[in-house]
Amino acid sequence: MPRFPTTRIFTFLAAMLVLVPLVLVPLAHANPSQWRAEWPRTDFSETSIDDWSEIMSGGPPKDGIPAIDDPRFLRATDDTALRGREPVITVEIDGAAPRAYPIRYLMWHEIVNDTVGGVPVAVTYCPLCNSGMIFDRRVRGRVLSFGVSGKLRHSDMVMYDRQTQSWWQQAIGEGIVGEMTGVELRQLPAWMESWDQYRARNPQGLVMAEPAHDRSYGRNPYRGYDRSARPFLYNGEDPPHGIPPLARVVRVGDRAWPLTRIRDEGGVREAGLAISWEEGQASALDRGVISEGREVGTVRVRDGQGRDVAHDVMFAFAFHAFWPDGRWMLR
Known part of the structure; x- marks a missing residue:
């Protein structure tokens, strides 16, 4: 079983005990009234969210995961x-x-x-x-x-x-x-x-440089996560075409290329893009020590003029969740 940070696994298990499983039943009681005390300046009347049950706690409170503002x-x-x-x-x-x-x-x-x-x-x-x-x-x-x-x-x-x-x-x-x-x-x-x-x-x-915080930098608190069958705290649909939920895809706009295809074909040229793959990068979400993670390789995405293109290398379930009508570039 993947080893997740204590705060997140505790939240997940507590929800499982109090409610029926999250993967089957949405959190029907989720609504902004729960959050207004913590977020008094947030205008919850302005939103693109249709179903508030899609929002859930990841465990830590606001700023419990501290962003870095003055990096060295x-x-x-x-x-x-x-x-x-x-x-x-x-x-x-x-x-x-x-x-x-x-x-x-x-x-x-x-x-x-x-x-x-x-x-x-x-x-x-x-x-x-x-x-x-x-x-x-x-x-x-x-x-x-x-x-x-x-x-x-x-x-x-x-x-x-x-x-x-x-x-x-x-x-x-x-x-x-x-x-x-x-x-x-x-x-x-x-x-x-x-x-x-x-x-x-x-x-x-x-x-x-290393931030001035007491953290186990270099270690992966989500050990084994990208070899899991299901994403953590996710109750949406699996991707289509039999693609595993935690398979990596290269997203450009509303298109997604399976990373395995790019690796196996030695790169692809289509949709006006050149997507390359090179060996040498470890998965950050595999072993307990990041540098020991299995090989996932490095992707670069460029346009026809050789310029770098904004993209993301994300898990397939997330692409499907946020781009349900997106195009899967399978062949």
Whole structure:
């Protein structure tokens, strides 16, 4: 059985005892009245949510998973903590030194508010969906900063912004509750690769330093998760075409390519995209130590001019949950 963080597994088991199983019956009593004391500035009358039972607690309260607001950086050549196959999220913006955000830190913080080359960004990672994306924080003439709400929807992190206390769905980068409902964040091109791959290309690049928090950085609190039969705290449909719920897919817009197809074919060229695969990256959600995870490889997505394209490498169940009419690029 996968080993999940104590707070989340306790919440899940408690719900199982008090209610009938979550996988069979929705939380009919879920509604904003439960949350107004914790969220007095959130306008729950503005929302795109039709069924409040889709929102559930992931265990920790608001900011119980602390976002990082003032990340420190080292030169790639000076970092001695990271292991070669560990995944990092890479950001390369013109006019700024490349930056790597290690998953060993994002696993425990999920959001990093930073500024790269004058662009305010939110680096986000949801372990339960394997969704790692970077967003521009400039919205409607203001710069937002983001925190972790402690809520999940379809097993995906619900973020919030501190300026309006609106809730945002990380997987789609869209406001779902409050003043910012319906507003879409601009996703920036970024990709997940191994530490070895990053520093070989960017020896003088930057890497986020270890945060000043007491966490077991480098360890995976979700051991065995991406080999599970079912996602954690998810009661939606399985993906079609017999695709396992926790299989990785490469999402670009409303299309999803199974990662196994890209690996087996040595990359694909279609829909105006070139999607490549290279060996060398460990799964962050497999073994208890991230660097020891099984091989999943590194994906890059480029357009016809060779420019990097915004994308995500997420689990198949999450793609199906948020893009139920999305296109599966099977062959």
